[in-house]
Amino acid sequence: MTNKTSMRLMRHSFLALLFVLAMAVGVPVMAASGGSLQQANASLSDQGSLQNGAKLYFNYCSGCHSLKLMRYSRIASDLGLTEQQVMDNLNFTGAKFGDQVPPSMDVEDAKRWFGAAPPDLSLMARAKGVDYIYTYLKSFYLDPxxxxxxxNTTFPNASMPNALWELQGVQTAVFKPGEKGGDPVFEKFEMHQPGRLDPKAFDVVARDIANFLQYAAEPAGLVRKQVGVWVLLFLGVFTLLAWLLKQEYWKDVH
Ligand code: HEC
Incomplete structure (x- = not known):
């Protein structure tokens, strides 16, 4: 091999490596930015956050929404909970441990009461993103x-009531007139009646629920995260070995 071709080869492998690293780092960053959504900073590696999210989800959301692609038993093993803990704290429907998570509400009743059926949330985080759910949960306001x-400012005229109002409090929205007679533009929220939590603690509630739904939308994401770390470690070690090997070969060339 001439020096020139081996140099070119090295440059190619280096570029390929850079590309792989950029993909690994860049994709989540790209997925996280979008419109005027607030960042949830939710992490699948934070098991405490996932457990808290599950508890909140089953207390405040599962009355209306189903998670048809999830089973209680899977949630238990993925989130490090025992069967007893799941059956006592997360399952209020009388379903069995191995069952999928149903809504506790009849779909026809829900349609009549809310005007729209609460969608199944199994894949919601994949469809809309974790930051969307986080922002949505924080954007309910009083509107007689x-x-x-x-x-809701994130989903205007949503038929869902604010399920978390006791924790968050009741806020109103201030709009400023739109330019040239256009639609009013949202400016800010004002707390009308404080809830049980201060805004910081409520952010954690919204983040943990969004995090739990992110996990539910792709339980394999938990494993992939662990595998990802090993892949990066492997790439690191491999780069070092390749470099050492190159030093060894080039010793004779010089
Ligand atoms: C009282 C019933 C009820 C409760 C409780 C409830 N929801 Fe909903 N939810 C609905 C209905 C109805 C819709 C459909 C809204 C529409 O399409 O107008 C909905 C829609 C949604 C959507 C979809 C929004 C979109 O952009 O399409 C998400 C996400 C959601 N709910 C999350 C939650 C979470 C998380 C909780 C628990 C904190 C929760 N919901 C509690 C009734 C409920």
Missing amino acids: SRPLGWN
């Missing part, structure tokens, strides 16, 4: 013109 008295 809506049938249930609630509106």
Whole structure:
């Protein structure tokens, strides 16, 4: 091999390596940015956050929403919970440990009461993103013109009421007039009646629920994260070996 071709080869492998690293680092960053959504900073490696999210989810959301692609038993093993803990704290429907997570509400009743059926949330985080869910949960405001008295700036005219109002409190939204007679533009929220939690603690609630739904949308993501670390470690070690080997070969060339 001439010096020139081996140099070119090395440059190619180096570029390929850079590309792989950029993909590994860049993709989540790209996925996280979007519109005016707030960043949840949710992490699948934070088991405490996932457990807290599961508890909150089953207390505040599962009355209306199903998680048809999840089973209680899977949640237990993935989140490090015992069967007893799951059956006592997460399952309020009388379903069996191996069952999928059903809604506790009848879909037809829900349609009648809310005007729209609460969607299954199994894949919601994949469809809309974890930051969307986080922002959505924080964006409910009092609006007497809506049938249930609630509106949402992230999903205007959503038929879902604010399930977390006792924790968050009740906020109102301030809009400024749109330019040239256009739609009013959202400016800020104002706390109308404080809830049980201060805004910082409520952010954690919204983040943990969003995190749990991110996990539910792709339970394999937990494993992939662990595998990802090993892949990066392997790439690191491999680069070192390749470099040492190159030093060894080039000793004779010089
Ligand atoms: C009282 C019933 C009820 C409860 C409790 C409830 N939801 Fe909903 N949810 C709905 C309904 C109804 C919709 C459909 C809204 C629409 O399409 O207008 C909905 C829609 C959604 C959506 C989809 C929004 C979109 O952009 O399409 C998400 C995400 C969601 N809910 C998350 C949650 C979470 C998380 C909780 C628990 C904190 C929760 N919901 C609690 C009734 C409920």
